[in-house]
Amino acid sequence: MRNQPAQSLQPLIGGILTALILLIAFNAFVIINPGQAGVLSILGKARDGALLEGIHFKPPLISAVDVYDVTVQKFEVPAQSSTKDLQDLSASFAINFRLDPIQVVDIRREQGTLQNVVSKVIAPQTQESFKIAAARRTVEEAITKRSELKEDFDNALNDRLEKYGIIVLDTSVVDLAFSPEFAKAVEDKQIAEQRAQRAVYVAQEASQQAQAEINRAKGKAEAQRLLAETLKAQGGELVLQKEAIEAWREGGARMPNVLVMGGESPGVPFLFNLKDVQGSVMQ
Structure with missing residues (x-):
């Protein structure tokens, strides 16, 4: 039991x-x-x-x-720096990276977790790499030559992270900003350039108008020269005919019904209205 x-x-x-x-x-x-x-x-x-x-x-x-x-990780890291001309420049970078599988033991010993890798390695090294790239150029060059700025940043970041067992696959500039003072200076410069372009356009337009006036004056002078030669060839009688006709036009008279040219050679025209003559005969 x-x-x-x-x-x-x-x-x-x-x-x-x-x-x-x-x-x-x-x-x-x-x-x-x-x-x-x-x-x-x-x-x-x-x-x-x-x-x-x-x-x-x-x-x-x-x-x-x-x-x-050890797959691709993506983090956005802010960075700030001063340019060659001592202007404040800030940026935000999107960094695609992965851990080197062969070096994860060293990462475990030195950094610990992936969060520590980002906060203690990637973030500060991004800041230092941006300082290197920004210090090589002025703030205007950083904007106009953005691809060169990114290339310098990539090279510096790759060199710095490689020894930590971090492989950078790609980076992109999410945002690039500068001080309000520089933004105001850029705006003023753009306004000045627009005004200068407007002044050039006005000057060109005035020059074209002046040239047109010169061309018209030359044409009128040529016409007068040809007229003078014609009158000279015909004697002085054509001058009298021309002046009589112009005087009649400037006086605002009605178009005459009859134009009589005296003599065999052209002379001063005798103008009269046929209707006035007919009325006198009937009386």
Whole structure:
């Protein structure tokens, strides 16, 4: 009878031991998925050699595995600097990067988590890289030669982050801003340029009008010269005919019904209205 309780506990103890064995067995392996890399730590000390995708053994109960995402990460980092002409310039950069799977052990030892990588490495190195790029040019050059500014920034950032096991894939300038004083100066310059362009246009228009007046004067002078030559060739009588006709036009008289030219050669025209003559005859 005394052996019955002991015998009834044996299946329970066996089940517990089996569960413990299974738990330890499952805990002795870790699976690293694609896009991940692991760091094995035994009794709190990181072991050399990153765990890449696949299944890996780890000592149960005394070890742990820190898994890092090594796919592309994106963060926006603000930065401020002074340009070559001592103007304040601020920017915001979108940085696409990933952790080097081979160097995740060093990242684990030196930085710890991915959040620490961003706050303690990427953010300050972005600031320093922007200072290097901005100090090489004036604020106006930073705006007009934005691609060159970005190229200098990329080169500086790549050199600085590479030694931390961070691979920069791409960067983009999300925002580029300058001081209100410079913005006002740019606005004033644009207004002055517009006014200067307007003044050039007005001057060109006046020059064209003056040239047109000169051309008209030349044409009128040429016409008068030709007229003078014609009158000279015909004697002086054509001058009298022309002056008589112009005098009649300027006086506002009605168009005459009859124009009589005296003599065989042209002379001074004799103008009269045929209706007036007819009226005198009928009387």
